[in-house]
Amino acid sequence: MAKTPLQFRHNGRDVALFVDGGTNLLVVLREMLGDVTPKFGCGQGGCGACTVLIDGDAHLSCLTLAEAVEGRAVETLDGIKSGPTLHPLQRAFADGFAAQCGYCTPGMLMAAKALLDKIPQPSREQVVEAISGNICRCTGYEPIINAVLAAAASLRASA
Amino acid sequence: MTRHRGRGMAAINYPIGMNLGGDPSQALVHSNPSGKFTVALSSIDLGQGMKSVTRQICAETLGVPVEDVYVDTADSDTGPHCMGSFASRGTHRVGNAVMAAAREARGVMMEAAAEELEVNASDLETDGRGNIHVKGAPHRSISVKDVAIAAQFRQGKTISGRGIFLVPLSDVDPETGEMSPATCYAHACLVAEVEVDDETGEVGVIRMDSAYELGRALNPRLVEQQLVGGAWMGMSHALYETTEPYYPDPKQGPRDFVEYLMPGPGDICPHDIAVLERPAPDGPFGGKGPGEMCANPVLPAIANAIFNAVGVRIDELPITPERVLRAIKAQGGARPQTRR
Numbered sequence: 001m002a003k004t005p006l007q008f009r010h011n012g013r014d015v016a017l018f019v020d021g022g023t024n025l026l027v028v029l030r031e032m033l034g035d036v037t038p039k040f041g042c043g044q045g046g047c048g049a050c051t052v053l054i055d056g057d058a059h060l061s062c063l064t065l066a067e068a069v070e071g072r073a074v075e076t077l078d079g080i081k082s083g084p085t086l087h088p089l090q091r092a093f094a095d096g097f098a099a100q101c102g103y104c105t106p107g108m109l110m111a112a113k114a115l116l117d118k119i120p121q122p123s124r125e126q127v128v129e130a131i132s133g134n135i136c137r138c139t140g141y142e143p144i145i146n147a148v149l150a151a152a153a154s155l156r157a158s159a
Numbered sequence: 160m161t162r163h164r165g166r167g168m169a170a171i172n173y174p175i176g177m178n179l180g181g182d183p184s185q186a187l188v189h190s191n192p193s194g195k196f197t198v199a200l201s202s203i204d205l206g207q208g209m210k211s212v213t214r215q216i217c218a219e220t221l222g223v224p225v226e227d228v229y230v231d232t233a234d235s236d237t238g239p240h241c242m243g244s245f246a247s248r249g250t251h252r253v254g255n256a257v258m259a260a261a262r263e264a265r266g267v268m269m270e271a272a273a274e275e276l277e278v279n280a281s282d283l284e285t286d287g288r289g290n291i292h293v294k295g296a297p298h299r300s301i302s303v304k305d306v307a308i309a310a311q312f313r314q315g316k317t318i319s320g321r322g323i324f325l326v327p328l329s330d331v332d333p334e335t336g337e338m339s340p341a342t343c344y345a346h347a348c349l350v351a352e353v354e355v356d357d358e359t360g361e362v363g364v365i366r367m368d369s370a371y372e373l374g375r376a377l378n379p380r381l382v383e384q385q386l387v388g389g390a391w392m393g394m395s396h397a398l399y400e401t402t403e404p405y406y407p408d409p410k411q412g413p414r415d416f417v418e419y420l421m422p423g424p425g426d427i428c429p430h431d432i433a434v435l436e437r438p439a440p441d442g443p444f445g446g447k448g449p450g451e452m453c454a455n456p457v458l459p460a461i462a463n464a465i466f467n468a469v470g471v472r473i474d475e476l477p478i479t480p481e482r483v484l485r486a487i488k489a490q491g492g493a494r495p496q497t498r499r
Contacts, residue, residue: 046417097384100206128424138206140391141424143384 008069010035011079019066024051027062029076037077037106041135048134051107052076058114060133077106080113088158089113092151093144100138107134110146119159121152160358163495165468166364169459170348173452174341175439178246184248185239186256187389188217188264189319190283192311193211194289194304196221196264198230201238202253207450208381209249213257215377216443220261221268222285223303247450250377251343254443255324263320266305271310271318275301344441345447346372349390349456353464357493360484364394364428369456372435374447379434385449386432393457395422401477 003018010033029035029052032088038061041049052061053075080087086094089109099105108131115122115130122130123134127148128141136144176182187199198217204210210230232238241253265285272291273280276299284294285303290297292300310316329339349369355362369388373374376382399420403412413419436444458476466472471486487493 041462042416043415044415097380100384100388102206117454132423132425136331137392138388140388140430141427142387142430144392144496 004067006066006070008071009073011075012073015092021067022109023068024065025052025059025061025064025066025074028066029061029074035076035078038110039103039106041103041107046109046135047104048107048131049104051110053110053114053117053136056114056117058111058130058133075110075113077109080109082127087113088154089148089151092147092154094152096143096147098139098143098147104134108136108144112151116152116155120155122148124149160356161493163355163357163468163493164352164498165464165466165496166229166350166352166397166498167460167463167465168348168350169463169465171286171452171456171459172344173247173347175251175343175345175442175447175450176246176326176341177193177242178329178340180326181340182242182248182252183224183323183325184241184252184256185214186253186260186322187239187319188221188257188260188322189317190268190303190307190310192262194223194227194302194305194307196261198228198252198257198260200230200232200257201235201241202232202249203235203241203244203397204232205244207244207249207385208378209244211381212250212377212446213253216254216257217261219444220258221265222287224287224289227289227303232245236253239368247345247448247452248281249450250446250448251374251439251442252324254377254446255441256322258322258443259324260320260322263322264318265320265446267310267316267318267320268306268492271314271316272301272306274314275306275309283309293410342441343374343447345374345449345452347452347456348443349460351457351460351464353461353468355465355468355493356480357469357487360480360482360487362398362478362480362483364398364459366428367394367430367457367460369430370433370435371449371453372437373449373452374439374442375436375445376434377444377446382434382449383432386434386453388433388449389449389453390457391422391427391431393454396429396454396476397458397461398422398477449487467498468493470496 007016008017038052039049043062045060047066050062051058055072111131111134127145190196214228214230218228269280269283289303290300310318331338351367352365439447
């Protein structure tokens with residue numbers, strides 16, 4: 001099968017590779033670029049574990065054709081901390097015990113980041129809406145919602 | 160159409176671990192020459208906090224800072240044996256094994272320190288900050304690190320300990336047939352408030368109030384995390400989740416996880432939790448285990464609340480809108496019960 005050349009920005013770094021037609025973004029990120037922070041959950045867009053940001057919007061990478069991100073900026077959990085310093089969302093998740101098994105956590109963090117980048121001071125309802133496509137088995141969501149609100153508060157304090 | 164409010168209650172008695180004897184877990188503890196300790200376990204931490212709790216138990220028993228203890232659950236092929244992470248047994252069974260191992264390791268550590276300080280080991284105590292000193296004479300002191308170096312390079316001793324916890328088999332009383340199924344029990348009581356739509360059969364959980372008695376909460380934040388998440392899972396099992404079809408024909412049932420129903424972040428309700436601590440005599444520092452029982456009282460409490468709201472008794476799970484609606488129709492309409 002013919003390969004298609006693909007270039008995009010991955011966490012601020014330009015990448016260029018050849019992909020088979022029909023390859024989804026999750027496969028490109030995990031298997032070709034070695035960024036395993038987006039998780040494979042259901043492969044059907046039902047769980048949100050593979051959530052990444054494309055030009056700042058939350059997308060399900062398992063349902064995104066790799067070729068669709070040509071020339072665009074893709075952001076994953078791997079790129080949100082700066083050096084050894086955790087992103088305020090990561091700090092808030094850790095402090096608030098917002099993860100147990102941790103499988104949903106990368107997707108939750110990216111969905112939450114997409115929200116806070118656009119709406120720095122969201123209401124509780126806006127947080128619930130933002131993570132409503134992400135399934136969590138362990139936490140009961142409450143600690144996650146609280147952690148996102150706490151991160152928003154800490155961003156406000158540091159702004 | 161009317162939305163009916165109802166309140167239901169349930170109380171449970173939950174045995175910790177597998178019953179009637181056996182159910183062993185092993186632990187090994189050793190120090191390396193830097194004075195840091197490793198706990199080797201085959202018990203699995205799947206997010207419930209096994210590593211954190213056994214680390215605390217080991218540090219407390221050894222008398223060293225928690226930062227100086229590392230828990231390695233790497234490999235069940237080569238690690239000491241464990242029955243597994245289930246039945247709410249981790250804190251109690253594995254914790255007891257770690258405690259036994261740490262106690263033995265502490266004995267060797269104190270002997271080694273005694274040799275260095277030229278005193279009797281029974282005259283020594285740990286300060287919990289990484290030092291060992293003569294009781295009443297803190298200046299006659301040696302660091303755990305220096306003891307570990309001396310044990311390794313001068314005395315030729317391993318500072319290590321073995322631990323196992325095994326529940327003795329409970330004998331059957333030949334007269335009464337009575338036996339002791341478990342060594343300790345956790346308890347919980349939960350009140351659920353629901354709203355039932357008599358036109359659609361839909362059930363919404365409005366709030367939950369609960370009290371959980373789980374021995375000493377060795378790590379209160381982890382306990383809270385278990386209780387919040389576990390109660391949500393109970394609510395999810397009561398009203399949503401099933402691998403079985405919802406309708407008589409399996410073709411209309413869920414085929415994969417996309418169609419498998421689970422409540423999302425918008426379906427949660429306020430939940431007020433009280434944690435009661437009645438330390439278990441045979442638990443590590445009194446701990447029992449929150450584990451599974453945090454989900455258990457939610458299901459009967461919700462079923463009772465639905466009865467209180469519309470007067471129908473549903474004895475099949477999950478309590479789907481179809482089941483509620485059929486039951487309401489069968490009795491000729493909603494019959495709200497007295498609210499207590």
